Amino acid sequence: MTENPTPDDDALRRFLEEALGGAIPEGALDGVDLSELAKQANLPSDPAMLKAAAAQMQHVLNAQGDGPVNWTLAQDLSRRTAQGTVQVPGAPAPAGTPGDPSPSDQQVKELEEASNIASLWLADAISFDLPSRPLEVWTRGTWLHRTQERWQSIAEPVAKYMAGAIGEAMTAQMQQAELQMPGDPGQMMERMGGTLFGVQFGHAIGSLAREVFGTTDLSLPLGPEGRPALVAANVADLVESHGLDAPAARIFLASRELAHTALFSSAPWLPRALFSAVEDYARGITLDLDALDEMVRDLDLSDPSALQARRPEEMFVFTRRASQERALEELATTLALVEAWVDHVTSQALAGKLPQLDALREVLRRRRASGSPAEEMLSKTVGIELRPRRVREALAWWESVLDTEGEQARDGKWAHPDLLPDLAVLSGRPQAPAADAPALAADGQSEDAEETMALPDDIDAELAKLLDEAGSDGSQEQDGTDGPASDGSSPDDSPSDDDPRT
8 A cells, every 4th residue: 555645845834834824934944854744743745735724723723813712612612512413532421412402382381381480489488579581491502602701701711821821831842842933832822722721611611501401500690681591401301311290390490590590680799799709719720830741741732633632630730829719618608608598499489389399409409419520521621610519508597597587688698798608607617717728628628528428328219209209299289389380280280109200
């Protein structure tokens, strides 16, 4: 078999000039075996194909724009990941069913009816005004589009530092290898870092779009202000995968989305404080340059798939200072207070009215305790855990406030951040001094582990037991309501012990 010919030196020089965006200085490639370089990079010998490859490389690098993230690439990859048409090598497969089907007319009707019922029941449990806009029903692609602005505000502070650090590390490697490049190699490497970040972040957000129910699952207001929404395909996946009562699940998820939206609208300081805390944390984050240097040294830059095959935890190792650990604890505490308040008020509103309420709460508790591959990827990519912790402690605090001060005083705690408890109050122990911040973070992680360990050994059997009990008692619970607990179903429609869904 005849080996593929390699392009001549002049064609390779033109390829490098076009790909790198400038003329190569005289003598810059002295001592470089261009034929060997072409063979290792598997470059075509046809000058026309070389020209097309150079244009494609330039397009990828230039599509990034002025920001630290190649958002064009990230958005395209997130959309295709949500649809299930692409899988980044080495990354965990997304949860949920593949595809991005448009909600059917029946799904829209059912979710809107569930929202109407949830609004009626929530109105008696909270003192905040419920959203005036009706619940919107989205596709996964719509969720990605409508939350893009919020994700950019979360990711860009981290990416800005990381892109610069990657540029510095790669430039240092090139200097050690005495490899000369035209133009500003550091700037080009920063663009490569932005492209690399765009790949990983796009895949993480696309995977998340396959599993979130609405705009507030992470206790952050990711969607447009005052506009509650649910992703129809993901709601259907939850019902199917856990054998849940569909009308009850829709009401439960709609209640949580409405409660979150009402809280963020009634306490306008809260969204600003949450995103500001994320940005402040990211601004001071440092990248472990030794780990990055090792990654760059082992990376085959001639293989385009090598960048995509790197998992985030392999590429980005973060070092946190004590001040950042404290900021992370404060953010985690606020997220826990938000999640616990929503759990508290929705449980109060739905108790005695909704079949399988305990089972539905248990499903979400399991998701919160164990996380998901998408949340793990997101945590590794931006260097911060957005999943709330200490929810049990925060839930106990909200219940005690309701018992001692009443509903108005409970919801009034959101009027100002100084009225909310800090970590020391929630945990019932003295706040650790600044020097002990890393130990405090380790303790916070152990609390997260305790919540996971607190789950029964046979969690599926325990959940099935809850579903059986909820199914057998569902009719009796609904008899005490003023209206239906589903979109047109009667009390006799509640799942029985023989129902295969339970």
